[in-house]
Each structure stands twice: as structure tokens, then as C-alpha cells.
Amino acid sequence: MRERYNRSLPKDLYRAEDVRAMDRYAIETVGIPGIELMRRAGVSAFVALRERWPEARTLSAICGGGNNGGDAYVVARLAHEAGMDVRVYPVAPPNSLKGDALTAYQGYRAAGGGVLDFIPADFEGAEVLVDGLLGTGLDREVSGLYAEVIKAVNRFSGHVAALDIPSGLHADTGVALGVAIKADLTVTFIGLKQGLFTGEGPEYAGEVVFADLGTPPEVRHSVKPSAMLLPQWERGLPSRPRYAHKGHFGHVLVVGGDHGYSGAARMAAEAAARVGAGLISVATRRAHADSLNLTRPELMCHGVETAEELRILLERATVIAVGPGLGRSEWAQTLLGAALKTDLPIVADADALNLLAANPRKRDNWVITPHPGEAARLLNTSSAEIQKDRFTAIRRLQAQFGGVAVLKGSGSLICGPNGLPSVCTAGNPGMASGGMGDVLTGVIAGLLAQRIELFEAAALGAQLHGAAGDEAAKTGERGLLASDLMDSLRRLVNL
Structure with missing residues (x-):
């Protein structure tokens, strides 16, 4: 039976807009550069997937045009530097990237990483596939090329690791928006998204690992949680007094x-x-x-x-x-x-x-x-x-x-x-x-x-x-x- 969530997860759950506000707070108020948060996200995800699949030597990454794609480029660079056989499939053309995502892409290329200019029918040549296609801002059904890519990922017989949230899953409701990537592992950042834990969320997310990216507690306290995660049952009820009837x-x-x-x-x-x-x-x-x-x-x-x-x-x-x-x-x-x-x-x-x-x-x-x-x-x-x-x-x-x-x-x-x-x-x-x-x-x-x-x-x-x-x-x-x-x-x- 597949594990539903990591025992060490924090209890607070958030909507996607709240996590974005936390991200802005970390950058604008705490002063952590956005590219540094992206680097930390990539490191956290790479460590998590290496712990989950330590024997894996081949990795493919699909990269979208936003920060989720930037996270995937960081993971790909780290995998390349670790000696893994890495293949990157940019769904969004690299010349369309901006800001931190562009910087992450350039870092991957500077490290000697290559990209493929097509989306394959499947990814059978890799043991681990990293989902950096779409992020938490998705609020409409996936269509076109992105839907075809997600379907190809779901035909993949190896291991799938999603960054922040499985692409196509609504971060607030846990509903698959037409089609969504079915991950074995989801590494989510800054704050836990409530949609990972109810409805279809658990089926698509697989095991959930949380990374706060080294942000101080004030970042999480900058917004109120939208829901709470109950812990696993690990204790019984209090013992009864001897005189009980x-x-x-x-x-x-x-x-x-x-x-x-x-x-x-x-x-x-x-x-x-x-x-x-x-x-x-x-x-x-x-x-x-x-x-x-x-x-x-x-x-x-x-x-x-x-x-x-x-x-x-x-x-x-x-x-x-x-x-x-x-x-x-x-x-x-x-x-x-x-x-x-x-x-x-x-x-x-x-x-x-x-x-x-x-x-x-x-x-x-x-x-x-x-x-x-x-x-x-x-x-x-x-x-x-x-x-x-x-x-x-x-x-x-x-x-x-x-x-x-x-x-x-x-x-x-x-x-x-x-x-x-x-x-x-x-x-x-x-x-x-x-x-x-x-x-x-x-x-x-x-x-x-x-x-x-x-x-x-x-x-x-x-x-x-x-x-x-x-x-x-x-x-x-x-x-x-x-x-x-x-x-x-x-x-x-x-x-």
C-alpha cells in the first residue's frame, strides 16, 4: 500500500495564493533572492528523489516556462553534476524564459547540460522523470501540447517526482483539471498545498515531502492557514483509573x-x-x-x-x-x-x-x-x-x-x-x-x-x-x- 504522506509534515495547509504571498514575503521582506529560493527548491527535490531512488542513474526532466520549470532545470543541473545521465525536454522554448527560470536554465547549460528539442512519445530511457511542467497557479483545464505531455508522462513506467504539485492538479481543491500527472513523489515548497491531501490529490501526489527552503518561521506566520493536517494515529486514549466502572x-x-x-x-x-x-x-x-x-x-x-x-x-x-x-x-x-x-x-x-x-x-x-x-x-x-x-x-x-x-x-x-x-x-x-x-x-x-x-x-x-x-x-x-x-x-x- 502506497504511503500517503510523510510523518514529519507540518500541520498547516494553505491555498496556492497564500503560498505565493509567503514566497513574496520571503523575497521582499526577508530578503532571500528568488533565484536562491529556486536553487534551494532544486536541491531539496534532488535530495528527496535520491533518497527515494538511490540506485537510479538516469533522469529525465520536463520543464515548463515558469518557475516550476526553473526548479526542474536546477534539479537537472544537480543530477548532471552528480554524474547521472540527464535528458531535459523544454516544453516552453528556452528563448521564452524570463527571470529566475532563465537564470536556472543558463546555469544548467553552463554546467554542460543539453536539451532535446522535441517531446518524445514516452520516457522509457530514464529511471526517474521530474515533473516541472506546470505550477500551482493552474486554474483551468489542461489542453493542447501540455495535455499531450502529461499523458505521455502517465504512460511512463519508471518513477515520477513532481515539483511543488503534480502538473494538472488544482492546488486548492485536489481536482485533476482534465488530466494530471500521477506522481510517486511530490516535493512541495514553502507551504503545504491543501489540495494535495483530499479528493484526487493523494492519488496524484503519491508520497509528499515538504521543504521550507530555509525560510524563517515569520514567512509561514505571514499568512493564516486555510486548513490543518491531522497527524497519523500513533497513540491510544488515556489510561483509565483503577476505580473506573x-x-x-x-x-x-x-x-x-x-x-x-x-x-x-x-x-x-x-x-x-x-x-x-x-x-x-x-x-x-x-x-x-x-x-x-x-x-x-x-x-x-x-x-x-x-x-x-x-x-x-x-x-x-x-x-x-x-x-x-x-x-x-x-x-x-x-x-x-x-x-x-x-x-x-x-x-x-x-x-x-x-x-x-x-x-x-x-x-x-x-x-x-x-x-x-x-x-x-x-x-x-x-x-x-x-x-x-x-x-x-x-x-x-x-x-x-x-x-x-x-x-x-x-x-x-x-x-x-x-x-x-x-x-x-x-x-x-x-x-x-x-x-x-x-x-x-x-x-x-x-x-x-x-x-x-x-x-x-x-x-x-x-x-x-x-x-x-x-x-x-x-x-x-x-x-x-x-x-x-x-x-x-x-x-x-x-x-
Whole structure:
């Protein structure tokens, strides 16, 4: 399974315009010449690709007409000076270069480096290909010669290292603009671009390495971050006192499991138990209440058909998880309505969100966990529009519905009242299977039951859920089941 990001990455994420402002600050206020920043970028990238592929002896570089191309010329010069067999393909004519990019090109030529005056159909003669085609300023679909070059790069069977961002990937949204280079390694400079970590970004970026280019902290402090990167799960929850009893760790009530969907409520309930909630009750259809806990007798399962029957269970609960397998029947609407009348913290998912889309409301003490399709219904748009700009979507969800919103998917986003999204990079494509969302609902509810604050429970829940999925996928992503995460959840909360 390909590594998603370097453990040593800083937590602050930025939009492309913010990183450009940081770059200007470094040049104009700190006094670092632009060509020196370009030289440092090239050195950082060359060191990173040599560490990643130490045996490589051949390198090709594609160079555009801007500073991204200038960075690539620096890498090519360093590779040439190191004795590598180097081939450079200038997509923009060298006589069109200006400023620092021109200086970098001249430095490469002065070192004895040559250029080829054509773009080959492929780059099979090299072990490593450096992408210096387009930078972070791209805001429209790639077309013409540049699109053809990107397609040729993606046919290349060797290793690809992108400079700052894979060409064709939108730095702010993580969307491929028609076509984008699929890199194995991305070395990004000055500030982390938020689009590298959500949506299509992780697929195109590969492993991300960060280089601050020796700029002082004041450069990064000159602008505010647009998002935050959550760390990998490396610790469990705090140890418990010896005198603890089950009442100290909350009582989760899972509401759901309509006819044919009892498994969803069952998985949410076990996930809440596996992360440490003290008691777990399930309010479900009477027809299968007696059988729901046959393989997990610790769950207290109740057949509930009316709001009054649910009210009795609500009086004992400390947290509600509503939606897994709930359906959209009159029964579902009745139970959701009863849950929403309480002051208890709620985790709402699945059909609870679909019902909420038809009757929107705002609430401060809940976590909503939509996937892009559910988010589209909540915001009255399409899932394609949600995926075009996940950062805008998560802010809209939180503003419209309150509490904490979790937008699931590659690079899940979590946003609370302060409006600054956090990005969770844990997880893998094997988790694209039924029931994974139900497990996440139970995980977050189980953390809330242990008196963890709303946003922290959502963020920790996303990290823990993704980490459990990654651990469970070590034997293979394909065929991964939601229930496969249970043992990993228990292990990880006890690290």
C-alpha cells in the first residue's frame, strides 16, 4: 500500500495564493533572492528523489516556462553534476524564459547540460522523470501540447517526482483539471498545498515531502492557514483509573436497523463498544431485536416501534448514534424526530442525513458524517459539485447545519464552528465498501460517550477509523469488510 504522506509534515495547509504571498514575503521582506529560493527548491527535490531512488542513474526532466520549470532545470543541473545521465525536454522554448527560470536554465547549460528539442512519445530511457511542467497557479483545464505531455508522462513506467504539485492538479481543491500527472513523489515548497491531501490529490501526489527552503518561521506566520493536517494515529486514549466502572464511559444508544438493514446498526454498536464506551444499547425493529446480539451478547437490543418506546431508552443514554440502517419510512422519521427532541449529543449518518435533507435544521451538539452523495442532498447540489471543492463544501455543511461536519472520502474533512477544516489522510480504497460509514458513526459516538469534546471526538474518530482500515488492509485492500476493523480499533485505542 502506497504511503500517503510523510510523518514529519507540518500541520498547516494553505491555498496556492497564500503560498505565493509567503514566497513574496520571503523575497521582499526577508530578503532571500528568488533565484536562491529556486536553487534551494532544486536541491531539496534532488535530495528527496535520491533518497527515494538511490540506485537510479538516469533522469529525465520536463520543464515548463515558469518557475516550476526553473526548479526542474536546477534539479537537472544537480543530477548532471552528480554524474547521472540527464535528458531535459523544454516544453516552453528556452528563448521564452524570463527571470529566475532563465537564470536556472543558463546555469544548467553552463554546467554542460543539453536539451532535446522535441517531446518524445514516452520516457522509457530514464529511471526517474521530474515533473516541472506546470505550477500551482493552474486554474483551468489542461489542453493542447501540455495535455499531450502529461499523458505521455502517465504512460511512463519508471518513477515520477513532481515539483511543488503534480502538473494538472488544482492546488486548492485536489481536482485533476482534465488530466494530471500521477506522481510517486511530490516535493512541495514553502507551504503545504491543501489540495494535495483530499479528493484526487493523494492519488496524484503519491508520497509528499515538504521543504521550507530555509525560510524563517515569520514567512509561514505571514499568512493564516486555510486548513490543518491531522497527524497519523500513533497513540491510544488515556489510561483509565483503577476505580473506573462502566458508568464513567457513557451509554451509547444506536437508533437504526430497519427491515433488511439490521447489520448497519449492529456494526455501529460494536464499533462504539470497541473504542471503549461503557454501555451500548440498540433501538431497532422488533422483528430482529432478539437476534441482533447473538454474536455480540454485550449489546442490549430493544425492539422499538413508537416514539414512546424510544423515549424510555433515551432517558438512559448519554450519546445517540442515529442513522445506520434507519431507512426513510414513517418508523424512521418517528425515531429520528424523537432523538432530535433531546438535548443529548448526536452522531447523525446515513438515512438520518437523507431525512435531514428533506427537513433541514441546525444543532450545536451533533456530528454529521455525510459522504459526497449525502452532502449533495444536504446542500441541494450534486456529488460532482461537492467533489469539485470539498473545502468549500465542508464549510457550507458546518455553517448550515451547525455542530461538527465530517465529509467522508479520500482525505476526509472535519470542520467545527471555527470554520478551519482539518484533513484526515488515513484510510485506503479498500474501505470503499458497505458498512464502513456505520463503523465510523459508532467510533465517534463511542468517543463522545467517554466525554471527549465534540470536534476532538470527530477528528479522533476519523483518524482512528482510517488507521484501523489501514491496519486491516495490510493483508490486502480488495475484499476488506467493515467488520474487519473491529480488532484493530480495540488495539489502536490501547496503544
